[in-house]
Amino acid sequence: MPELPEVETVKRTLAPRIEGLKIKKCSVYYEGSIKTHSSDTFRKEIEGAVIKKIERRGKFLKFFLNTGKILLIHLRMTGNLILATEDDPVTKHTHIIFYLDGGLQLRFIDIRKFGTIYLLLPEELDRVHGYAILGPEPLGSDFTLEYFKEKVKKRDKNIKTLLLDQDVVAGIGNIYADEILHAARINPSRRARSLNDDELKKLYDSIKKELTKGIANKGTSFRNYVDGEGSRGNNQDFLHVYKKEGTNCSRCGTTIVREKLGGRGCRYCPGCQK
């Protein structure tokens, strides 16, 4: 489940290896991943382009090409971007291979085929709904406590589901939402509007803290996630609630529970998250 820390780690592992390299050739094995072009027109447009720079926005990766276009990629649940060489066997679920200078390959691998790829001009980015609605970067200067308070106080849904709304703040997914709420000692079912200023401050700080920790630990690897080098992250060893149901809370000793909230799994401590 690549969320902000995982996507940031992919960016950090890919950038020094492939910025400045040319895409000499491109093979598409599953056309459905590409949302803006047929595989033929996609190949024609991208072959010969040089990858100038890679950036992350929310859970999106942006590859700036010297053609003026941007390759926009969202990994959704099981997408991976992994560097390889021709000696590495092509694994199942490999949908696109970008052949780069020096025999290097960038492979887009996605078990569940939910990942999406767009090739767009900068001014066309907002045609992608999920990109256009993105709220501020949680680790950027636009994400202020004032903004967060204002946004949350207007909403009536449970705070866990609100943290997953990409228009409130970009990049939080199910794992970090649960961890953030535990760190802030807030019950996931609390109505957003019901949080007081102290709780909102604690929540705001916890968003930054947990995401920063996730990046420092190179992301959370439970099932499919690996970085651009194919390496697993370490953050799964430092979680307090996610996938911890049935164990004792590290803070108060109460048994961590798992419930369904907003249609997905939600883990929390009924002892210290009020």
Next chain:
DNA sequence: GGAGTTGTTCCGCC
């Protein structure tokens, strides 16, 4: 082998 897994979008409802 049916349920569980989740990021996003869509749709009906209030």
Next chain:
DNA sequence: AGGCGGAACAACTC
């Protein structure tokens, strides 16, 4: 009008 909640998608694991 617009937010909320739930369904749908997909393919694999357990």
